[in-house]
Amino acid sequence: MIPELGNFALILALGLALVQGTLPLVGAWRGDARLMAVARPVALGQALFVTVGFGVLVYAFVTNDFSVSYVAGNSNSRLPVQYRVCSVWGGHEGSVLLWIQILALWTVAVAAFSRSLPRELVARVIAVMGLVSVGFLCFLLFTSNPFARSLPAALDGRDLNPLLQDLGMIAHPPILYMGYVGFSVAFAFAIAALLGGRLDAAWARWTRPWTLLAWSFLTLGIFLGSAWAYYELGWGGWWFWDAVENASFMPWLVGTALIHSLSVTEKRDSFRNWTVLLAILAFSLSLLGTFLVRSGVLTSVHAFASDPTRGLYILGFLAVVIGGALALYAWRAPSVGLGGRFALFSRESLLLLNNVVLAAAAGTVLLGTLYPLALDALGLGKISVGPPYFDAVFVPLSIPLVLLTAVGPMLAWKQASARDVLRRLRPVVLGALAFALLALVALRASAATAVGIGAAAWLLIGTALEAAKRLRAHAAGTRWSRRIAATPLGWWGMIAAHAGLAVFVLGVTVVKSFETSADASLRIGESVALGDFRFAFEALERVEGPNYIAARGRFEVTRDGKVVATLHPEKRFYVVQKMPMTEAAVDRGALRDLYVSLSEATADGAWVVRVQHKPLMGWIWAGALLIAAGGAIAAADRRYRAAKRVPASVAIPVSIPLPN
Amino acid sequence: MKPRHKRLALVVAGVAGLGLGAWLVLAAFQQNLVFFFTPTQVAAGEAPHGRSFRIGGMVESGSLRREGDGIAVSFTVTDTARSVPVRYRGALPDLFKEGKGVVAQGRLGADGAFIADEVLAKHDENYMPPDAAYAVKQAQK
Numbered sequence: 001m002i003p004e005l006g007n008f009a010l011i012l013a014l015g016l017a018l019v020q021g022t023l024p025l026v027g028a029w030r031g032d033a034r035l036m037a038v039a040r041p042v043a044l045g046q047a048l049f050v051t052v053g054f055g056v057l058v059y060a061f062v063t064n065d066f067s068v069s070y071v072a073g074n075s076n077s078r079l080p081v082q083y084r085v086c087s088v089w090g091g092h093e094g095s096v097l098l099w100i101q102i103l104a105l106w107t108v109a110v111a112a113f114s115r116s117l118p119r120e121l122v123a124r125v126i127a128v129m130g131l132v133s134v135g136f137l138c139f140l141l142f143t144s145n146p147f148a149r150s151l152p153a154a155l156d157g158r159d160l161n162p163l164l165q166d167l168g169m170i171a172h173p174p175i176l177y178m179g180y181v182g183f184s185v186a187f188a189f190a191i192a193a194l195l196g197g198r199l200d201a202a203w204a205r206w207t208r209p210w211t212l213l214a215w216s217f218l219t220l221g222i223f224l225g226s227a228w229a230y231y232e233l234g235w236g237g238w239w240f241w242d243a244v245e246n247a248s249f250m251p252w253l254v255g256t257a258l259i260h261s262l263s264v265t266e267k268r269d270s271f272r273n274w275t276v277l278l279a280i281l282a283f284s285l286s287l288l289g290t291f292l293v294r295s296g297v298l299t300s301v302h303a304f305a306s307d308p309t310r311g312l313y314i315l316g317f318l319a320v321v322i323g324g325a326l327a328l329y330a331w332r333a334p335s336v337g338l339g340g341r342f343a344l345f346s347r348e349s350l351l352l353l354n355n356v357v358l359a360a361a362a363g364t365v366l367l368g369t370l371y372p373l374a375l376d377a378l379g380l381g382k383i384s385v386g387p388p389y390f391d392a393v394f395v396p397l398s399i400p401l402v403l404l405t406a407v408g409p410m411l412a413w414k415q416a417s418a419r420d421v422l423r424r425l426r427p428v429v430l431g432a433l434a435f436a437l438l439a440l441v442a443l444r445a446s447a448a449t450a451v452g453i454g455a456a457a458w459l460l461i462g463t464a465l466e467a468a469k470r471l472r473a474h475a476a477g478t479r480w481s482r483r484i485a486a487t488p489l490g491w492w493g494m495i496a497a498h499a500g501l502a503v504f505v506l507g508v509t510v511v512k513s514f515e516t517s518a519d520a521s522l523r524i525g526e527s528v529a530l531g532d533f534r535f536a537f538e539a540l541e542r543v544e545g546p547n548y549i550a551a552r553g554r555f556e557v558t559r560d561g562k563v564v565a566t567l568h569p570e571k572r573f574y575v576v577q578k579m580p581m582t583e584a585a586v587d588r589g590a591l592r593d594l595y596v597s598l599s600e601a602t603a604d605g606a607w608v609v610r611v612q613h614k615p616l617m618g619w620i621w622a623g624a625l626l627i628a629a630g631g632a633i634a635a636a637d638r639r640y641r642a643a644k645r646v647p648a649s650v651a652i653p654v655s656i657p658l659p660n
Numbered sequence: 661m662k663p664r665h666k667r668l669a670l671v672v673a674g675v676a677g678l679g680l681g682a683w684l685v686l687a688a689f690q691q692n693l694v695f696f697f698t699p700t701q702v703a704a705g706e707a708p709h710g711r712s713f714r715i716g717g718m719v720e721s722g723s724l725r726r727e728g729d730g731i732a733v734s735f736t737v738t739d740t741a742r743s744v745p746v747r748y749r750g751a752l753p754d755l756f757k758e759g760k761g762v763v764a765q766g767r768l769g770a771d772g773a774f775i776a777d778e779v780l781a782k783h784d785e786n787y788m789p790p791d792a793a794y795a796v797k798q799a800q801k
């Protein structure tokens with residue numbers, strides 16, 4: 001009975017979403033205040049019913065209701081309760097419901113924090129989000145109902161894929177979706193601006209915090225997925241240029257371009273139509289990502305059922321959303337115009353360059369991801385595009401990007417002085433060269449490694465000097481705590497994210513250049529050397545988990561005879577799915593990770609073991625976290641909230657002439 | 661500079677950037693596309709020598725052998741019609757099993773065996789890598 005209630009709640013939510021997607025639009029078009037006022041309460045109602053539906057599914061999982069076929073397919077009575085809850089998004093149907101739930105959360109947030117905005121804009125934004133919700137609710141109810149019953153009920157469930165039984169499963173999907181779906185807010189603002197013909201600095205200021213927040217979540221979500229793959233897939237890789245990763249990376253690249261382009265639109269009222277296009281593209285790529293991952297086109301741990309009607313539906317939905325948005329853009333954008341002018345040597349130019357490079361990077365990833373799929377679909381052969389392609393394309397694009405990241409903040413808006421910038425770049429260049437030389441001489445690094453280390457040093461030094469200059473600019477005698485507090489959070493967010501990028505680049509360069517790994521066949525009591533480290537296989541015991549049995553090894557890692565770490569890698573066997581799993585053991589340090597995984601037992605009692613040493617591995621994670629934190633800090637800037645007190649009419653009124 | 665010239669310079673810079681990007685992409689594409697061949701195609705000599713490619717099919721039952729050092733392995737990949745011997749050094753993925761689907765990437769050795777640098781099995785017990793399934797289907801036509 002209760003699952004039917006969930007189904008019923010979702011049908012009601014669909015009805016409300018239809019109202020939310022139409023009436024406010026009509027109201028905004030006709031200037032009918034009553035119709036526009038419908039937006040907020042209906043959006044809240046829709047969110048309420050979606051939440052009821054989601055809650056019912058969680059309840060079905062927690063209470064092991066195996067008469068619901070989705071629960072029976074993805075859970076088991078022996079599964080620990082926290083994993084039963086996150087089994088909700090362990091399969092296709094529940095993932096779509098999670099998408100809708102998160103869209104509802106973002107819609108409620110927009111409804112709650114938009115009191116100061118023009119009512120037409122709010123009505124349009126909420127309506128566009130309602131239409132997106134209609135699309136997903138129809139998809140859920142007509143092709144992938146999570147509440148479908150299979151009677152008589154299964155005695156027990158088929159269990160959650162063992163790879164997914166991890167803390168990462170609790171955090172990674174919801175956070176990643178917060179990012180994906182969060183771009184729907186920027187998208188809705190862009191569509192509303194095109195519909196309403198109002199696109200100015202005030203619009204950019206309203207859109208910015210939402211975009212920054214979504215981007216921050218997306219960064220965090222990608223980080224969590226990567227960190228999870230690092231220890232859970234068992235082989236120490238953290239980024240595979242897998243199509244599923246690319247699906248989340250493309251919206252990230254375009255989103256990064258978008259937050260920079262938005263800053264120009266807000267500060268200089270320039271790049272207007274470009275910003276709108278980026279907002280549309282970022283959300284389109286989020287949808288494409290959902291399609292790639294969920295339709296079964298790609299085969300990986302993320303792809304669930306390959307049901308052709310689902311693929312067709314998503315393809316049609318993509319065509320409507322992306323095609324419709326781009327058509328609207330083509331119709332209205334010429335009247336939006338580029339906006340304010342600027343000199344060739346100015347911060348605007350550099351941000352334009354940033355946008356071009358990021359868009360090019362997203363394009364190359366898109367090509368490498370879709371080309372094999374297109375060839376396969378057309379029956380022209382099977383190929384794969386692996387990491388070598390992406391490395392070859394991505395590294396040359398990202399080095400200039402990293403260098404320019406340090407220069408951008410040094411340039412003044414509109415017209416910068418080349419002499420001033422060159423003077424300020426001198427210590428940056430010297431520092432970068434010093435670090436690159438040090439890498440070449442002291443670490444005997446390759447030229448490519450030295451370039452990577454030099455670029456990271458360049459960005460870190462440039463960002464630190466920029467921060468120092470800004471703090472020194474306060475009136476003499478001001479206390480430092482006061483200076484830090486008086487500097488806007490938006491600026492601090494930028495500093496944090498840029499410094500994070502530098503730390504990340506340094507980590508990636510060092511890990512890629514100096515990581516070592518050895519495969520060995522060891523019996524208990526034997527050991528294998530890796531550089532200065534010696535990994536000794538000390539013992540093996542049998543462990544029983546709630547739904548698995550495992551062989552658990554004990555490895556002692558020594559360096560110059562001193563024990564530096566004791567590691568316990570496991571080889572698990574999940575009894576319900578009859579699936580073996582390598583559970584690697586990692587000793588994390590500030591300067592290096594030590595990594596041991598048990599591969600398999602051979603006939604003569606030895607184990608095939610992989611041991612790895614990864615210098616500065618933690619810096620990759622620290623850099624990614626710093627980047628995500630930068631986005632969140634910038635989103636918290638007071639001026640986005642202070643905007644409340646400025647009446648809309650005071651904001652620079654750059655209206656767009658309506659086409660007849 | 662007049663605004664018109666500035667705009668021109670920006671456009672030129674943009675086009676140059678895109679051109680560079682396109683050139684990098686095409687060059688990288690040329691070098692790094694990895695083609696897929698079935699064991700039947702490999703046996704017929706269609707696979708390239710001295711270039712990396714992928715093969716897929718089933719691991720033939722009873723063909724898996726570990727060499728003396730415990731690290732080198734050899735097995736046979738079959739599409740039910742023809743089969744190719746494969747050699748690999750290192751740890752095999754969790755779901756690698758005789759009689760199950762597998763995809764390997766590497767190049768042909770001088771003796772006609774496939775020297776794999778990478779062996780892929782998939783994330784689910786009942787799941788067949790699509791390339792492996794394709795190879796078997798082609799062979800049975």
